[in-house]
Amino acid sequence: MKQFFKFVLATVVGIIVASLILVLIVVGVVVSASGDKDVNVEDNSVLTISLDRPIPERTPNNPLANLGIPGFDSDKTTGLNDLLANIKKAKTDKHIKGIYLSESYMLSGQATTEEIRRALIDFKKSGKFIIAYAEVYTQGFYYLASVADKVYMNPKGIFDFGGFSSQITFFKGALDKLGIEAQVIKVGTYKSAVEPFVLNKMSDANREQVNSYLGSLYDYFLTGISAYRHVPVDSLRSIANNLQVQNPEDAVKYKLIDGLKYKDEILDELKSRTGTAKKSTVKSVDIADYTHTKSDGDEDKGSSDKRIAVVYASGEISSGDGDDNKIGSTTISAALRKVRLDDKVKAVVFRVNSPGGSSLASAVIWREVQLIHQVKPIIISMGDYAASGGYYISCAADSIIAEPNTVTGSIGIFAILPNMQKLFNDKLGITFDGVKTGKYADLGDISRPLTPEERLILQNQVNRGYDEFTKAVADGRHKTQTYINSIGQGRVWTGAQAVKLGLVDRLGSINDAIASAAKKAKVSDYKVVAYPEQKNMFSKAASSLSTEVRTRMMQSELGENYRYYMQIKSVQEMMRTPQARLPYDVVVK
Template sequence: MKQFFKFVLATVVGIIIASVIPLIFIAFIIAAASSDKAVDVSPNSVLHIKFDYPITERTPNNPLANLGFLGLDGEKSLGLNDILASIKKAKTDGNIKGIFLDESYMMSGQATTEEIRNALIDFKRSKKFVVAYSEIYTQGFYYLASVADKVYINPKGIFEFRGFSSNITFLKGALDKLGIEAQVIKVGTYKSAVEPYILTKMSDANRLQVNSYLGSMYDYFLTGISKSRGISKDSLFNYANTGRIQQPEDALKYKLVDGLKYKDEILSDLKQRTGIADSKDIASVDLDEYRKSAAPAPSNPDEVTSNNRIAIVYASGEISGGEGDDNSIGSENISKAIRKLRLDTKVKGIVLRVNSPGGSSLASDVIWREVMLTKKVKPIIVSMGDVAASGGYYIACAADSIIAEPNTITGSIGIFAILPNMQKLFNDKLGITFDGVKTGKYADLGDASRPLSPEERAILQNSVNRGYDDFTKAVANGRGKTQQYINSIGQGRVWTGTQALKIGLVDRLGNINDAIQSAAKKAGVKDYKIVAYPEQKSFLNKFGEGLSAQIKARFVKAELGENYRYYQQIKGVTQMMRTPQMRMPYEVVIK
């Protein structure tokens, strides 16, 4: 018996040790990884910037992001907030002599790239240098790098300069083979989010709008490069349109770059610029490390004791009900944050940072309500990121003022619903049939095992029509326009920020800092601190919640690679089949 109890005791102790030691180890790793200790920057240093990771609105609160520990999402990711703050700090940091833009793949939208580009232009006003180098220049990275004092490419490198394109994946053929019919109810001639499920190619209306907004974005792209490189816009258009840039030598010949150099030659150049001997290493600091000492500062550093606050509410990702997270907008979380700030007397103004293609119409309306109520109490200014379309525009339209980047994607004022009819799949493909009873004619409305009846379709169409009427009415009231006018520029049509300014959907072009200053000015405050909401969950709180989901997502990403976005599109179909949607037609990808 004693031996039995000894065995049980040893087992229990073993389990405790096996459980506690890993937790202690995890805690140690987290503590080490999450250290916010400011990095020591040596004199004559170079700020090394390499964008080979996704750029989010805010840096995720994940100290293990760079470690890939225990199956967690190990992708490095920095927020636009920290990137801009770091470049701004480097401008006045006496130890930073210049910026080295190293080979990058811009995993960001055009508006995000624009904000970083403008920050680099501002940095150059300090008379410090910016040098760019890459073995491969994508169009996104070249647009950013074109502001550098010197742009270099590897002699054997790749230079992409061929114009923009937009591609849509159509699923109707696959659905037909599976015996699935997408039953679409929508309002909006241009509301093309439903097209991949009912067509095999773009409609004429959709082709018209894509040509329009893609052309607007491309024109702005060429204009920016033209100003930076001193090359006429017509020449740049011609270079791309005729495929003139085939080799690095072509890029040099037409003055898109300043030289063909290997990495060692670039390093020698940086040593000369910083006064470092050839025999010594360059004093450099990585952006990820430097940002720890460059947190977003109050607008007036001398007034850090001020009780005034300007709050930034980050609304990023697709809109749905519930809490959401750093990459999605939960109506409960965002509306609660806005409500809290509305009641906080220290908060004098609010900036709603919107980067969203839309989503649930109901969830969008919940957030819109809080914006409208807040507007009656204190200034609320919208800053649009890469995209603020459909539901993303709906939550913005009630604000005092809307500020967008020229290449922001916005508009898409429309609404739709999709219900699947899987009768042929069940009956013909799988041999499954259904039968049952109901107490009312419409008790099983939306049942996927059969098609909608004409009466049921009319009920749903009436619901979508009402949603569109509410949408256009909200925009008309928020923008001071007639509902008839909003309907004429609505219909689900997508616009760029530049186009939206001309038709009155936004008030001015600018960045998030412009929105902060606008909120402060309208609030009548000159000294203030900046605070960010919703509050990010601590890593330990998110650890248990997202572990299994992150493991699954990472596995799927590893298997699908670049095709992961198609998986996300297909996955999104099930979400769109639940409630009416205010959603942008598709993701805009410009390489």
């Protein structure tokens, strides 16, 4: 009885503590929300931009951001939407004298970096200054910073400029040791997402495609730097190939940066440029806080009766519900259906940033895009990735706009079914036996290998999926299916390459896509509305909140290595259903 009361007491105390925590959080959110007033920018201020966190498509709706709760950093995550809007706003803000690009590790993809870089180039048309400074220049941040009027580095700093690389992790050796066979069914010579499970190194076809698209990305990277640093592309290539920048002085010598300065010297220059007294502090506003400032014409811009809907689809594609970081076919289909049936929405921009995922979920979303195309303009804006399933959900639109360094294509289908018989039998001593009412009743059983008949059935299903995929692309792009098959086969392309192949119509940003949609809809006075509606933490179930906390904590702890964790986690999804998925991540450090 004593033990019983002990457990009861512990349960009651747990409930009380949990309730108190919840009350404190709610009170904190209310206080935070009530105090979330417009930020006033003082005269002669500098807009500070530091991009050392992943950049999502949209700023998360996170009321806990400033409360110091574990898993929710006090530094706000700013989405690409607000970054672009804030830089544009600063261009005409009389209080902002210039932009200070502070050290950033640029955990974003190349297309996202390209959008921000283009916004900075546009900002410079105002005649205002941009100064970049870092103790460590990654290649991603240097590409962004190269457009600045002055690029400085700490005299003891590090400058990384050695070229691009792409690395794939292979699991076959580990699977062999465990006694697991990856049974692969695929279509596409270049559909290399399955290679890590069946090979120990890259196939010749995969090496060919990686060399091709990585070379295209690198050429564009060097060309962009050359245009603003006035160093010939061939010289930049030679500097990188021979690793000629091995200390800060080398970066100055080869004109990659303008000088070496300590932070206090940078602050002195900012004071000089803003007319601030030497003994005073530079007036600055962080890019995240700048979201809460107003500029002339911000309120109720455009007609609410004429709308351009921007539907955001970011992350891997799967069936069911999704969120800001995962494309759920149910959630995105509902959003697309909503804008199609809304007469106030005159055109749609479908922002796709996805490496693909479930081929079935992709087909479900494709159908909704096709239905919109029949009644109103729909323009695709591609982000860092719009590959495989990401391209599938894009191909039925009126037109497709991508960045030159968007990773796209990868038109192919595959499925993986593990055979764990040796693991169970030989390693663990586990055996199975049973009965069934039909020959194929246990198709997909991982405790045994596929029979030739079963493999043929699965191969036919994958072949059918690929045929439907290529037909959808052929119809949407007004090409023959034979042609799409010739450039498909799972091959990956950059946005620049895809334009030449007819998979993409032109290069440009999300703002170019919005302008194109408005032009097709023949509207000039319109309001841009984002979908799906973002939910805050308290609109989510407790389990979702827990997942969000866990994700943020892991991202914080693992940093850029978080992507390796996600790669391993995605293997589970690959084992469930046929996939239209990009083979790997493309990371530029």
